[in-house]
Amino acid sequence: MSIAKRDFFNLLKVSIESINPGQLICNSVQNKNSILKLEKKFIFKNQILIDSIGIKNNVYMAAFGKAAFGMALEMEKIIGEHLCRGIAVLPFNQPTKSTLSKIEFYSGGKFNMPDQDSVLATKKIFQMVSNLTENDVFIALVSGGGSALLALPENFTPNEDYNLEIKLKTIKLLVKSGADINDLNTVRSCLSQVKNGKLSFLAHPATTLALVISDVIDDPLEIISSGPCCAHSVCYPNKQAEKAIQVLQKLNILDKIPGEIRNFLIKKISDGIDPEIENFLENQKVCNFLIGNNKLATLAIMEELKKECYSNDVRFLLTNSLSSEAQCVGFVFGIMSFLLVQIKDKNIDWIENKLSFNDLIKSYIKNFGYDSDKFETIISTFYSKIFSDENLKEKISSEKKIKFCVISGGETTVNMSNCQSIGKGGRNQEMTLAFEFCFTKLMKNHHHSGLDLLFSSFGSDGIDGPTDAAGAYYLYDKDKILNEQELIDFLDQHDSFNYFVKNNRLIITGPTGTNVSDLQILLINF
Structure with missing residues (x-):
């Protein structure tokens, strides 16, 4: 078995154990x-x-x-x-x-x-x-x-069943339009009798x-589970409604949501503060x-790497705030991995400054037919945390083999608003598929016989989108023949689940009974 694959499944186990809900309660409360x-x-x-x-x-x-x-x-x-x-x-x-x-x-x-x-x-x-x-x-x-x-749901109409139905329509429209968790909860918290404090x-x-x-x-606090006990959110229902409308306008769906909900939000903007709420706030x-939280899981992975797997080599905690579209993040991870392999093989020199790094990454992105402006934030994160690191520069330039690891966490999105035929998958599977397409295409003419590389993105709850998988993983195989069009088709149709079923690389944990969003692990032995 690949060492990277062995280490990955150990780190997956460690990350889930670190956020065991019973243990977290024990750590915070005593009687x-x-x-x-x-x-x-x-x-x-x-x-x-x-x-x-x-x-x-x-x-x-x-x-x-x-x-x-x-x-x-x-x-x-x-x-x-x-x-x-x-x-x-x-x-x-x-x-x-x-x-x-x-x-x-x-x-x-x-x-x-x-x-x-x-x-x-x-x-x-x-x-x-x-x-x-x-x-x-x-x-x-x-x-x-x-x-x-x-x-x-709030009482948009006298019919409770219909109130739930139109709230669901609104939520599904937000998800399909690529709303992130902040946007999603900003809207749905305004539509509830128990959220927003x-x-x-x-x-x-x-x-x-x-x-x-x-x-x-x-x-x-106001976004986690839509902030049911965030007391200060109660006092400004009009401002919360304004924020919700701004989100709907930003996503160009204000005129597409059910009219009863649109009218409810517009009316809410002009509402004053209830005297009972004023008494509560006082x-x-x-x-x-x-x-x-997510940081707890990534720190547990870093500690395990320090203790067991990568004690003398190079490891990075990239960020706990990874966002953007899943495909974009997968592409940047893939390009960065390719560049590191090329530097190690001395096919290219170490990239000395941020401007050169940005230009190089963007040139690859444009070659894939994507708008490079969408990648600005994630490119900057990779440079500041990884390619500006002198320790990595020294070790990757040496003749010795190194073990390299990047850990990150956060929550990305999948935008399906312009997709005519939608397959099955989740944001973690989509990110991993984007990585695979990008990395294998770039490595097509650059075989590396000693390369042991694995990338994975997975949900800490064990569920990725409407599937029974937590995510998926990619393992470098120098002998595998790239079927470029097949990968493009699966990506375009957001059908990552069926791709990884076909290739037997889904991560199946079952529901983990906890949730701190998503985690990414990149392991390279070279």
């Missing part, structure tokens, strides 16, 4: 003599400080998201007899029973979209928190995927403690804690 103590270092900025609170048969809990099962069970152990009621809403493909738990488990959100099941479960949470008193403690366990599971508002006057595992770039007792 000492019926006093809950929480780690101050995890508190989001601009929060009221609540790092300890007494509990006595007065705790109510709601968990929602892809990590809800593990978070809820561990928190139940910590709270013990003081838990009065707990409700957890899980993805449809996760278990919904635990024989030793008194938590009520529900499932919904098929293919990461709100549905009738998630609405029914959310109504139970709505009813529970609406009856809390100032002596109660409400604990919200929030994780990625929660936007589809904590779902209760409204869950913590409903729980008032109880004390609300929210423990959050982030799946969003840079961990903005007296709220809400504190959010960030207990897990």
